[in-house]
Amino acid sequence: MGLDGTGAGDDRLIETARAFAKAKVAPCIDRWESDRAVPEDLLREAIGLFGGLLVPRELGGREANVRVTTAVLSAIARADLAFAFSLVVHLNLTGAIARIGSEQQKATYLRRMIQGDLVGAFCLTEPEAGTDAVALRSRAVQQDDGTWRLDGAKAWTTNAVVADLFCVYAHVGDISGSRSIGSFLVERGDEGMTVEPAFQLMGGHVMGTSGLRLTDCVLPPGRAFAPAGEGFAAAMQGIDLARAVLSGMCCAILDESLATAIRYAGGRRAFGKTTLDFQGVQFPLADVQTSLRAAQLLTDEAIGLLDAGKDARVEAAHAKKMSTRAAFAGIAACMQAMGANGFRRECDLPRHLACAKMAEYLDGTTEVQNIVIGRALGGMPGGN
Structure with a gap:
């Protein structure tokens, strides 16, 4: 072991x-x-x-x-x-x-x-329903013959450009609220389903992020996935896992960026010594390492709870909030320690910085994590 x-x-x-x-x-x-x-x-x-x-x-x-x-x-x-x-x-x-x-x-x-x-894709976010995931406008209605008709639009769907199978969340029938949310498996090529062109972003184009539209998209009965009343809980279970994993990934790119900055500053000479010998370079990088260790500890806590089969909703929110903040601020500090060379395209750090900023939006913004954490402070139920 x-x-x-x-x-x-x-x-x-x-x-x-x-x-x-x-x-x-x-x-x-x-x-x-x-x-x-x-x-x-x-x-x-x-x-x-x-x-x-x-x-x-x-x-x-x-x-x-x-x-x-x-x-x-x-x-x-x-x-x-x-x-x-x-x-x-x-x-x-x-x-x-x-x-x-x-x-x-x-x-x-x-x-x-x-x-x-x-290739799979997860379709919860909508053009008018991002942070407030319960406010979906997509609807699924079961027909007399048992088939389902889906109508609605989705946004910010990772893998949409190349995906073959889409897990689409929608309100079932005319009821609103989380108790009416179910999910359905939609295949690329299903009549009534259209994938929109890829979004143009600051970075992360390899994810093939775009939206899709469902207009009178009829699915056989066997495509119903999580039934009404269980869809939202299923989505949140997947999101807690994704938040913990994403936190570990943010720690990884921050660790990689810190190592790059230390190597560069250790080999760059100015005024008779390496730039790493100057406290003006040392101290910001020391702060980066402290933030990295704190983020890693929070991430490890969330992962440990998930592996034990326990509720990690709040811990995953803490980890995601800390790791994305630490990565974005820390990578910027690493770039600064490298001077203008940290800003060049052939350096990996600008791309890591774009991904760190992107990670602040993925699976719930920092503000959403604060909602989860804040509600737990007072013992309030719910939270995304």
Whole structure:
């Protein structure tokens, strides 16, 4: 057993992720960003290697715990957090199908999702309902013949440009509130479903983020996924996991940026000594390391609760809030320690900075994390 609680097989998997990131992601990521390209073939290859992490062995998966899953994805995030987050979204849906999907859904989708034949996407956010996730306008109505008709629009859907299977959340019938939210599995090519062009962003174009529209989209009865009243809880369960994993990924890119800044400052000479010898460089980097350690401790706490099968809602909110803040401020400080060279495109830090800012929005903004934490202070129920 490794020092971090991983076994030999897990360590090999993590090493495979490091090697994959170094050989396949790192050499190409700048070109992908410049071209605003979505590396679909490589994403499917990555899914083929790691797609079964959250699936039990009896269903053909690897049955990794959250700690190992986070370590694998963090190893890839060191090359590019955005590419790793595409995997997070896919893994989350694959795990959900293994956990709550019908036998028909498991037979239809699970093996192909583990192998990378299908790419998954998670569709909760809407143009008019982001932070207030319960205020969805999408509707699902069951017809007399048992089929479902979906109407609505989704926004900020990771993997949308290349995804084959979309988990779409909608109010079922005419009732409002979280008790009426269910989810449905929509396939690319279903009549009435249209994927919009990719968003143009500050960074993270490899995630293929866009929106989709559903207009009289009719689905067979077997495509109903989480029933009304359980859809919102299922979404929040997946989001708590994603927040913890994303926190680990933010710690990884901050650690990578700090190491880069220390190497640079240790080799750069000015006024007869290295720039790392000056307190004006040392102290900001010392603050970065303190923030990194604090974020890692909060992340480890959330991961430990998830692996123990306990409620980690508040702990995941703390971890996500701290890690994204630490990453954005810390990477900027690392760039400053490198002077103008930290601002050059051939340096990885500007791209990491864009991803750190993006991470502040993913799976709930910092303000949403404060809602979760604030409600827990007074024992109030709910929170995203």
